[in-house]
Amino acid sequence: MTLHRLTLCLMAAAGLAAPGAARAQAFGLNEIGTCALARGFTGTGAPCRDASVLYWNPAGGTTLPGLSVYAGAAAVSLDGDFTADFTGREENADIPTEVPPHAFVNYARNRLALGVGVYVPYGLTSQWEDDFTGRFAAQRASLATIYVQPTVAYEVVPGRVSVGGGPVIGHSSVELRQALDLSTARTPAGITFGQLGIAPGTEFGRASLEGDAWGLGFHVGFHMRASENLQLGARYLTEVKFAYDDAEARFTQTPTNLVVNSNVQAPFLAGVPIDQLLAGQFTGSGALTQQQVSTEIDHPFQFAVGLGYTGLANTTLALDYELFGWNAFATLPVNFERAPDRSLIENYGNGWAIRTGVEYLLLGALAARAGFSFAKTPAPAATVTPLLPDQDRYNYSVGLGIPLGRFGVDLGYLIVDTKGRRGRIVERSSESQTAAQLNSGFYRLNANVFSASLKAQF
Amino acid sequence: MTRNQILRAAAFALALGAVASCGEDDPDILQPGPGGALFTSYVALGNSLTAGWQSGGINDSTQRESYAYLLAQQAGARFIIPALPRPGCPPPLAEYLNPLAVVGAPTATPRTCTFRSTEVQTAPINDVAVPLAFAWDISRAPTPTGESNPLQTFILGGKTQIGRARDAEPTFVSLWIGNNDVLAPASVGVFTTVPGASPGIIPPDTITKYIGAAVDTLAGLSTVQGGVLIGVVDVPNAPRFFRGSALLTDAEFKAKLDAAVDAPNASRTVFVHPNCAGSTALVSAVIVEQIKAGAYPPIISCEPNPQLPPGFPPIPPEARLGDLFILSAAEQQTLSAIVAAVNAFIQAKAEGANFAYYDPNPALAALKASGAVPELPDFTSPTAPFGPNVSLDGVHPRRSIHVAVTNALIGVINTKYGTNIPTIPSPPPD
Numbered sequence: 001m002t003l004h005r006l007t008l009c010l011m012a013a014a015g016l017a018a019p020g021a022a023r024a025q026a027f028g029l030n031e032i033g034t035c036a037l038a039r040g041f042t043g044t045g046a047p048c049r050d051a052s053v054l055y056w057n058p059a060g061g062t063t064l065p066g067l068s069v070y071a072g073a074a075a076v077s078l079d080g081d082f083t084a085d086f087t088g089r090e091e092n093a094d095i096p097t098e099v100p101p102h103a104f105v106n107y108a109r110n111r112l113a114l115g116v117g118v119y120v121p122y123g124l125t126s127q128w129e130d131d132f133t134g135r136f137a138a139q140r141a142s143l144a145t146i147y148v149q150p151t152v153a154y155e156v157v158p159g160r161v162s163v164g165g166g167p168v169i170g171h172s173s174v175e176l177r178q179a180l181d182l183s184t185a186r187t188p189a190g191i192t193f194g195q196l197g198i199a200p201g202t203e204f205g206r207a208s209l210e211g212d213a214w215g216l217g218f219h220v221g222f223h224m225r226a227s228e229n230l231q232l233g234a235r236y237l238t239e240v241k242f243a244y245d246d247a248e249a250r251f252t253q254t255p256t257n258l259v260v261n262s263n264v265q266a267p268f269l270a271g272v273p274i275d276q277l278l279a280g281q282f283t284g285s286g287a288l289t290q291q292q293v294s295t296e297i298d299h300p301f302q303f304a305v306g307l308g309y310t311g312l313a314n315t316t317l318a319l320d321y322e323l324f325g326w327n328a329f330a331t332l333p334v335n336f337e338r339a340p341d342r343s344l345i346e347n348y349g350n351g352w353a354i355r356t357g358v359e360y361l362l363l364g365a366l367a368a369r370a371g372f373s374f375a376k377t378p379a380p381a382a383t384v385t386p387l388l389p390d391q392d393r394y395n396y397s398v399g400l401g402i403p404l405g406r407f408g409v410d411l412g413y414l415i416v417d418t419k420g421r422r423g424r425i426v427e428r429s430s431e432s433q434t435a436a437q438l439n440s441g442f443y444r445l446n447a448n449v450f451s452a453s454l455k456a457q458f
Numbered sequence: 459m460t461r462n463q464i465l466r467a468a469a470f471a472l473a474l475g476a477v478a479s480c481g482e483d484d485p486d487i488l489q490p491g492p493g494g495a496l497f498t499s500y501v502a503l504g505n506s507l508t509a510g511w512q513s514g515g516i517n518d519s520t521q522r523e524s525y526a527y528l529l530a531q532q533a534g535a536r537f538i539i540p541a542l543p544r545p546g547c548p549p550p551l552a553e554y555l556n557p558l559a560v561v562g563a564p565t566a567t568p569r570t571c572t573f574r575s576t577e578v579q580t581a582p583i584n585d586v587a588v589p590l591a592f593a594w595d596i597s598r599a600p601t602p603t604g605e606s607n608p609l610q611t612f613i614l615g616g617k618t619q620i621g622r623a624r625d626a627e628p629t630f631v632s633l634w635i636g637n638n639d640v641l642a643p644a645s646v647g648v649f650t651t652v653p654g655a656s657p658g659i660i661p662p663d664t665i666t667k668y669i670g671a672a673v674d675t676l677a678g679l680s681t682v683q684g685g686v687l688i689g690v691v692d693v694p695n696a697p698r699f700f701r702g703s704a705l706l707t708d709a710e711f712k713a714k715l716d717a718a719v720d721a722p723n724a725s726r727t728v729f730v731h732p733n734c735a736g737s738t739a740l741v742s743a744v745i746v747e748q749i750k751a752g753a754y755p756p757i758i759s760c761e762p763n764p765q766l767p768p769g770f771p772p773i774p775p776e777a778r779l780g781d782l783f784i785l786s787a788a789e790q791q792t793l794s795a796i797v798a799a800v801n802a803f804i805q806a807k808a809e810g811a812n813f814a815y816y817d818p819n820p821a822l823a824a825l826k827a828s829g830a831v832p833e834l835p836d837f838t839s840p841t842a843p844f845g846p847n848v849s850l851d852g853v854h855p856r857r858s859i860h861v862a863v864t865n866a867l868i869g870v871i872n873t874k875y876g877t878n879i880p881t882i883p884s885p886p887p888d
Contacts, residue, residue, distance in 0.1 A: 085488035085581075086498050086536050087627065183579075195573035197540065197615030199582055199625060258616025262605035271602025274616055422486055426580055433578055440580035442485035 025351040027124035031074035034453035038399020038412035039357030040371020042318035045233040046308020051104035054117035058221035059164035061113030061153035071103040072453025080445040111155035134386035134425030136181040145172035165220035172242045173212040180205035211247020215240040229311035237302040251288040291337035301325035314361040324351040326378035351378030367401030381435035384423030389443035391421035408455040416447035491534010500535040501628035502526035508587035513850035517546030523857040528864040541575035553840045586622040593668035634688035644693040666803040677811035687808040689801040689817040697844040698852030699740040702760040705730040718837035721756035731759040738787040745783035814874040
């Protein structure tokens with residue numbers, strides 16, 4: 001499969017890299033434009049005066065006269081750990097710094113605006129040490145979804161009301177590396193090895209899954225200048241389904257060095273090495289040999305409303321509310337060609353965020369920005385996992401917009417803070433299992449994000 | 459509000475938020491209770507007493523009545539057991555002298571063996587004791603010797619008790635082992651090795667060798683901060699054994715024996731040899747179960763090679779009258795000497811390892827003296843032949859005695875380590 005040439009150029013210009021894990025909620029990302037980041041991710045009611053408006057409000061392209069180009073990236077540095085109950089043992093995450101890019105081009109003339117944006121609305125990198133206790137859920141997980149959004153906007157009422165929108169063409173790639181837990185594997189008799197006494201967390205292999213998929217959606221926006229000093233806006237980005245049908249799974253065996261203690265039933269007889277019983281799974285036509293695997297991840301809808309107030313000289317105050325349709329993330333099916341299928345129970349609810357931002361023009365040109373947003377996690381208490389230990393987020397940001405003639409540079413810094421949350425390192429195998437039964441420790445997570453964007457206006 | 463005021467307010471709010479988030483909050487994790495850091499991870503090793511065996515079987519209900527489980531509860535320690543769902547593996551007896559009446563009958567039988575529970579387990583198990591374990595089993599690696607006890611696999615999952623203990627990174631350990639080493643030959647009254655019947659008497663040096671090695675290994679674990687070693691039970695204290703002479707001096711006791719057994723002979727009674735008069739021999743109640751099942755002739759002799767009355771039906775020599783299921787005075791002294799030697803060793807080992815030590819024998823003797831454990835069984839009681847505090851196999855206690863053991867252990871632990879673990883508020887066994 002190939003990408004459109006224009007998209008390829010934009011990606012090259014943005015220095016595409018895998019996106020990071022400082023996300024709005026769950027695996028959502030808001031690092032889409034440095035101005036918006038610095039203003040607490042506000043941009044629906046009072047869009048930034050750059051081409052990232054194509055994302056923050058697709059109707060806003062009409063507010064930028066001429067040709068606008070905006071491109072940049074955010075460096076996301078995540079820090080996290082898991083502290084186990086009783087022992088207090090702390091295990092640190094080992095997440096590489098990721099750099100999600102963004103690039104937008106918009107041309108507006110005579111009440112009409114055309115543009116295209118390339119951005120990363122959903123991304124995730126979760127990575128732990130190789131011997132992490134929770135490696136059976138995930139040792140490394142990565143999801144990178146890029147949306148390409150051609151957009152048209154039109155001033156329905158000149159200078160007052162605009163509408164806009166366009167299709168969203170998404171490409172998503174996923175990677176998952178995890179250890180295989182023998183206690184949850186089933187014997188030919190149908191019971192699990194755990195029921196035979198194998199302890200949870202007995203690694204007998206490693207799995208690596210990789211795949212990608214395309215998806216299609218739509219993004220629409222509405223923007224209104226209600227008065228001289230008040231703007232209102234709304235946008236809706238549809239849910240996009242990604243079916244990773246041709247993903248590949250690879251497996252390697254890890255020796256357990258366990259020996260059956262006593263006669264149970266053939267082939268589990270005293271003195272038999274368990275690794276000998278398992279070896280056949282990893283060779284020939286065994287269940288744990290290289291094979292196709294498929295999964296499906298629904299990227300949720302986004303609905304945002306916002307307002308902007310410019311009644312104070314040189315000052316913009318912005319307030320946004322956004323709803324995320326995370327309840328689409330109910331289960332994560334993983335269907336193997338030969339290995340037993342799995343269906344991970346997620347049971348996310350919808351999430352939401354409230355955002356505030358302020359921008360002040362110093363000396364009429366240099367923009368000083370600050371913002372705060374709170375994002376409510378959509379993850380239930382029973383779904384805080386090594387794959388995604390999601391929790392409520394408190395985002396604090398500052399930034400500067402530096403004009404350089406027709407060009408400009410935006411700089412921004414964001415702290416993502418959380419209060420931590422209890423979570424689990426074991427798989428949830430049944431809906432009847434409660435968070436109290438599953439959770440065995442505490443996840444901490446925070447991030448520092450540095451963002452920079454270049455702006456050009458012709 | 460002026461522009462500057464707004465900006466100052468915004469900056470202040472941001473700074474306030476940033477300060478509020480500065481510094482890590484303490485993690486919201488479960489902490490040990492009254493036992494403190496000492497009981498961050500408590501691991502119990504041993505045999506059926508520690509595993510929670512009762513009435514000839516085990517399930518997750520009896521497992522939760524073990525002293526080890528109760529001690530963990532009082533210390534506020536996480537204590538994950540290798541849960542065996544009801545009916546069990548095998549299911550405990552529900553009725554004395556009726557082997558088919560087990561927990562979960564009629565669908566469950568004495569041969570039923572449930573697999574481990576599927577309930578979620580978030581950490582390594584803490585009770586790694588295996589029923590029927592001898593001292594050498596604590597560290598013995600699995601071998602292709604035809605081991606037939608499935609519980610070794612279900613509990614240990616391919617490792618040894620020491621191996622599973624390591625997995626839990628224990629801060630406190632308890633070890634109660636050696637009981638089967640003396641009880642196994644004592645229960646059948648045969649001190650020579652008879653395949654399928656008796657392992658023979660095990661020299662104390664052998665028992666102490668394995669116990670010593672286990673204690674050294676446990677004390678040497680970097681995470682271990684303390685422990686308690688529990689002495690071996692002196693066999694005569696076990697309720698399973700009763701005075702043979704009582705069969706001649708206590709008519710009611712004899713009548714109940716006859717009623718329970720309902721021997722398949724003309725008199726429907728058990729013949730008690732006159733050599734039991736004044737005898738100090740102890741009789742294992744296992745003989746009663748064997749007679750009832752028709753696997754042993756309805757005769758009890760307190761001396762070997764007894765002279766039987768004329769006209770008595772011939773008895774096969776393998777019945778070993780007066781030997782099988784009988785403990786002579788000399789045999790009792792041998793067992794007591796072994797127990798004393800082993801317990802002296804265990805006590806010294808505990809001191810060397812800075813562990814606590816508890817000898818259960820004075821308390822068990824006191825229970826018999828007080829009548830909490832009847833001196834003589836009531837074979838006609840289907841649910842309490844050895845009293846209300848001992849289970850139907852005549853060896854393994856019910857919860858009430860586990861509570862007494864727990865409280866005694868708490869006493870020695872608190873004394874040794876300065877902890878403040880509360881005892882279980884419970885009346886002493888009646």
